[in-house]
Amino acid sequence: MLEGRYCRLERLDPGRHTQQLFDADRLDGAGESWTYLPYGPFTDLDDYRQWVEEMCKDSGLLCYAVIGTDPVVTPVPAAVGVVSLLRMEPAMGAIEVGHVHYSPRLSRTRAATEAQYLLASHVFDELAYRRYEWKCDALNAASRSSAQRLGFVYEGTFRQHRVTKGRSRDSAWYAMIDSDWPVVKDRFTRWLEPGNFDPRGNQLTSLTPVRADGTRDSP
Numbered sequence: 001m002l003e004g005r006y007c008r009l010e011r012l013d014p015g016r017h018t019q020q021l022f023d024a025d026r027l028d029g030a031g032e033s034w035t036y037l038p039y040g041p042f043t044d045l046d047d048y049r050q051w052v053e054e055m056c057k058d059s060g061l062l063c064y065a066v067i068g069t070d071p072v073v074t075p076v077p078a079a080v081g082v083v084s085l086l087r088m089e090p091a092m093g094a095i096e097v098g099h100v101h102y103s104p105r106l107s108r109t110r111a112a113t114e115a116q117y118l119l120a121s122h123v124f125d126e127l128a129y130r131r132y133e134w135k136c137d138a139l140n141a142a143s144r145s146s147a148q149r150l151g152f153v154y155e156g157t158f159r160q161h162r163v164t165k166g167r168s169r170d171s172a173w174y175a176m177i178d179s180d181w182p183v184v185k186d187r188f189t190r191w192l193e194p195g196n197f198d199p200r201g202n203q204l205t206s207l208t209p210v211r212a213d214g215t216r217d218s219p
Helices: 014-025 045-057 110-126 141-150 181-191
Strands: 007-011 061-068 078-089 094-102 131-137 153-164 167-177
Touching: 007 110, 014 045, 014 061, 014 078, 045 061, 061 094, 061 110, 078 110, 094 110, 110 131, 110 141, 110 181, 131 141, 141 153, 141 167, 167 181
Parallel strands: 094 131
Antiparallel strands: 007 061, 061 078, 078 094, 131 167, 153 167
């Protein structure tokens, strides 16, 4: 378990988390949050449970349920999102974050950012990896913006990398390395301080770094 101020990450468990995740995801009635993922949306609980079970059985994945504990947005702690670690290469010191799906109860909250901080801290500070990767559909503007906001560096686009839901996908590749982490970690920890938020949980200062000309790297 990875514990933060506004959320905690627990190893994904079909018995404990499926119903809460399904209920939270149903708030996305149009299923737009699943657009760039190779699965979903799920309208049937049994189908969703089967997907959770398959994820948990995959030996190449370490899947976590994001448990919202921020009383501002989650009065009762509950599973509101999923994140995973994958493509683990201990000998090379490389690992990837993926299978990220946030329900409307988690998206664009301070807990959403903290979940990524908890994983990155686990990767660099506890597992001592050298390289932490983020890959997404090149058309997924929100994911690309998030990667840059969180401190990942764009490294290029792999053309026709995958076929997803019958469509050819180009993949944008981002990464953070161990020498990046001290600066990124400092930005995270300062941003996550309670004093950086108003009573409704809205940020007072952006996480994205300021350039010399006074502009920021991403919205």
